[in-house]
Amino acid sequence: MDTRLHTKVTPDWHRWIGEALAAGHPPAELLATMTENRFDERAARDAIADAMFGSTAPVAPAPVAAAAAFSSRLAEGHTLHAGGRDIRILVRVSRPIIAVLDGVLDTDECFMLRELARTRLARSQVVNPGTGIGVVQDIRTSEGANFGRGETELIARIDARTAAIMGMDEEHGEGLQAMRYGVGAEYVPHFDYFPPGDPGSEPHLRHGGQRVSTLIMYLDDVEAGGETIFPRIDFTYVPRRGQGLYFEYTAPDGSLDSLSLHGGAPVLAGEKWILTKWMRECAFAG
Template identity: 75%
Template sequence: MEARLHTKITPDWHRWIGESLAAGHAPADLLGIMKQNRFDEWAARDAIAEALFGGAAPRQPAPEPATFSSRLEDGHVLHVGDRPIRVLVRVSRPTIAVLDDVLDPVECDQLRALAATRLARSEVVGPGTGIGVVQDIRTSDGANFGRSENELIARIDARAAAVMRMAEDHGEGLQVMRYGVGAQYVPHFDFFPPDDPGSRSHLKNGGQRVSTLIMYLNDVEAGGETVFPRIDFSYVPRMGQAVYFEYTAPDGSLDPLSLHGGAPVIRGEKWILTKWMRERAFPG
C-alpha cells in the first residue's frame, strides 16, 4: 500500500524552509525535495509561501471600512454596460466569483497578439524594497498596458471597472502574462504587506490594493489552475472567463485566506489578463 502524503508541516520543516530560502535556494527546489519526502504538494507550497511572504496577513483595522466591503453585484448576472456577465460560482470567504463571458474570443486573440510584441520576464514586488524584481517564484512573461492606451484596452478597462464596481481611475494598468510549460506563480498575496517598508511607496500612491480580476485568454491543455490553497479551491482556466476576488475579512482586516497562486502548466500554455484595483485614485 502506498504511504499517505504528509499534510502537516512540522516546526523542523518550517525551520528548514526558512534557512534554505535565506541561503538562496530556489522555492521550486524546496518544493521538489518536500515532494520527494512525501509531503502533499499544496501543503508544501503553502508553507513555502508563508516563509516567502511573512505568513498570515497582518490584522489591522482598515482606515475606511466601507472601502473594503464586498463590492460584487448580487444576482446571477452582472450588468456592466456593454454585455451581461454570468456568475458561475461564488465563495463567501474570501470573496471569490467565477465569471463567464467577460471577454469574447476575438478580444482574447487581439490581446494575446498585442501582448506578444512586448513580453518580458515578469517581476514581483521585492520584499523590503518595493522595487520590481525577477524571482523564480513567478516564471511567466508579462506585458504591461497603460490605462486606455488604445481602443481595445480602453474597452476592457471600462468593463473590468464595471465588474469590480470601482471608478476606472482606481485601476492599475492591465497586465497580460504568458505561462509556458512548467511556468507557475507560487501562492502569494496581491495586497501590499502593511508592515513591509517596501510597501510604503505603493500605499502612498493610490493606497492598498483591494481586489483582483484575472481574465483568461485561452484554454489550457493541462495544469495552470488558479488555486486558493487555504480554502482548497481550484479553478481550471477557460477562454473568456474570469476569477474575481477581494482580500479582506468581514472585520475589515487583510485576509490570509486570499493566498492564491498559479499551478504549473503541464501541457500547452496559459495566457491571462489581470486587473488590480486600489482604494484611491491611482495614476495610470
C-alpha cells in the same frame, strides 16, 4: 514499504524552509526537495508560501465582526451588466470574496489581447518586500506585458468593462497586465495586497493606497495544469477562455484577508494566457 505521502509539515521542516529561503535557495528547489522526501505537494507549497508571505492559515473561523467586515463590491444577482455585456456569475464564495464570471471577454477580444501582448513580453517580476522595486524571482516564472490605461481602443474598452464589473471608478484601476505561462511555469501562492509591514510596500501605498480587488481574465483554455488555486480554502479554478476570476482582500476598514492567498499551479501542457486588473482604494495615477 510505506508509500503514503506526508500531509503535515513538522516544525523541523518549517525551520528548514525558513533557513533555506534565507540562504537564497529558490522556492522551486525547496518544493523539489520536499516532494523527494514524500511530502504531499499541496502541503509543501502551503508551507513554503507561509514562510514567504505570512503565518499559517487560521485554524478556527474568524470572529463574526471580522468576517462581516468583508462585504463584496460585486453587484448582487446572477448577471452583471457591464459595458454593454451581460456577464453571468457562475460561482460565489463568501470568504474570501470570490466570484467566477462567464463572458467577460469574447473570443475575438481574447485573440487580439494575446497578439497585442506577444509583441512586448518580458520576464514577469514580483515586488521586492524590502525595496518595493520589481525583481525577477523563481516564485513567478511567467512572461508579462503591461498596458497603460486606455492606450488603445481595445484596452480602453476592457478598462471600462472591468471597472464596471468591479464596482469602482476607472481611475482606481492599475493598467492591465497580460501574462503568458509556458510548460512548467507557475506562480507560487502569494497575496495581491501590499503587506503593510514590508518597507517595500510604502512607495506603492503612497500612490493610490492599498490594492482592494483583482480580476483575472483567461485568454485561452489550458491543455493541462495552470489552475488558479486558493490553498487556504482548498478552492481551485480551471482556466476557461473568456471567463474571469474576481476576488477581494481589503475591507473598507482596512482589514486584509489572509484567506486570499492564491497562486498559479504549474502548466503541464500547452500555454496559459491571462489578463489581470487590480483596483486600488484611491485614484491611481500609474
